[in-house]
Amino acid sequence: MADTFSLQRVLEAFRSSMSENKEVYIKYYIAGWQELVSFMNSLGNVFSFISKDVVNKIQILENFLSGESGSYYVTIQxxxxxxxxxxxxxxxxxxSHPESGCRTLLRLHRALRWLELFxxxxRTSTEDGKTSVMCSDAYNESxxxxxxxxxxxxVGVAFCALPGRDTFFDVMNAGxxxxxxxxxxxxxxxIAEVYQITEDLYAKNHLLELP
Ligand code: 1PZ
Incomplete structure (x- = not known):
């Protein structure tokens, strides 16, 4: 299934990330991001400085998850x-903790809001809609x-290199x-629900501005 439906796999990863009692599994959350990275890479090299940062953050979280304290990193909670x-x-x-799990995940969390808005x-755009405008509007808002x-x-330069709406739909490989x-x-x-659960958790713990 490796070369089918990238959008579908993003959806599945984020779907799997939510537990029955609404906790978020880090393993699937980063799997969703991994899919988004592949997607971004398929759009061209202009986006590699963005995907490198995401890959780096996925790696930090993966290291925690597979490290000796891994059992504490099962869910975001x-x-x-x-x-x-x-x-x-x-x-x-x-x-002394510049790369904590909390601050690292916060960066992805903020980016998830961008993704949701974009x-x-x-989804609601018309045929003449410009992806670069959709992207930058979503970006400026988040x-x-x-x-x-x-x-x-x-980022503004990268947006100009985005393919048009038709190509975008095709690259998503979802029919x-x-x-x-x-x-x-x-x-x-x-995606909105995963975002909101994380947002509420971070807000409750005063973690939304972590350096
Ligand atoms: C498909 C088009 C892709 C457009 C992506 C729009 C978002 C632009 C994000 C630009 C990130 C620039 C590079 C790195 C920035 C980092 O400084 C920050 C903060 O991390 P810190 O320095 O504090 O460790 N990193 C981020 O904000 C994470 C950015 C993630 C961007 C994810 C994009 C998702 C693309 C999905 C593709 C559909």
């Missing part, structure tokens, strides 16, 4: 509890607020446009 109780998080400025725009000027500029739109309609509530 257990990770937050473990890292906070053991003072493994730099809370106000970067110090895919929603794509991730951009957390990025310095230089990165915002570089004709109507089918892609249907699949997006199915995936978005899921």
């Amino acid at each position: 257990s990770m937050v509890k473990y890292e906070l109780e053991n003072e493994l998080v730099d809370l106000t400025k970067r110090g 895919l929603e725009r794509l 991730l951009a607020q957390h990025h310095p000027w230089l990165i915002r500029k570089a 004709d446009h109507t089918q892609v739109v249907a699949l997006l309609g199915e995936s978005l509530p899921l």
Whole structure:
């Protein structure tokens, strides 16, 4: 199944990431990101500085998960509890824990909001819709607020290299446009729910501004 339905696999990973009692499994959460990285790579080299950062963050989380404290990293909930109780998080400025699980996942979490906003725009777009505009509108509404000027500029350049809407739908490998739109309609509530659960957890623990 490796070369079929990339969008489908993203959906499946995020679907599997939610446990019955609404905890989020890190293993599947990063599997979803891994799929998004493959997708991004298929769009061309301009995006490699973005996918490298995502790959790096996936790796940090994978190392925790396969390390000796791995059992505390099964869900985002257990990770937050473990890292906070053991003072493994730099809370106000970067110090002895610059790559905590909590701050690393927060970067992906913020990017997930971008993804949600972008895919929603794509889903509801008309034939003459421009992906670069959808991308940058979604970006300005979310991730951009957390990025310095230089990165915002570089991201702006990358957006200009995005393929058009038709190609985008094709690269998603999920059938004709109507089918892609249907699949997006199915995936978005899921992604939104995973996002909201994480957002509430981070808000409750005052972790939304981790350096
Ligand atoms: C398909 C088009 C892809 C457009 C992607 C739009 C988002 C642009 C994100 C730009 C990231 C730039 C490179 C790295 C930035 C890092 O400094 C930050 C903060 O991490 P820190 O420096 O604090 O460790 N990294 C991030 O914000 C994570 C960005 C993830 C972007 C994921 C894009 C998902 C693409 C999905 C494809 C459909």
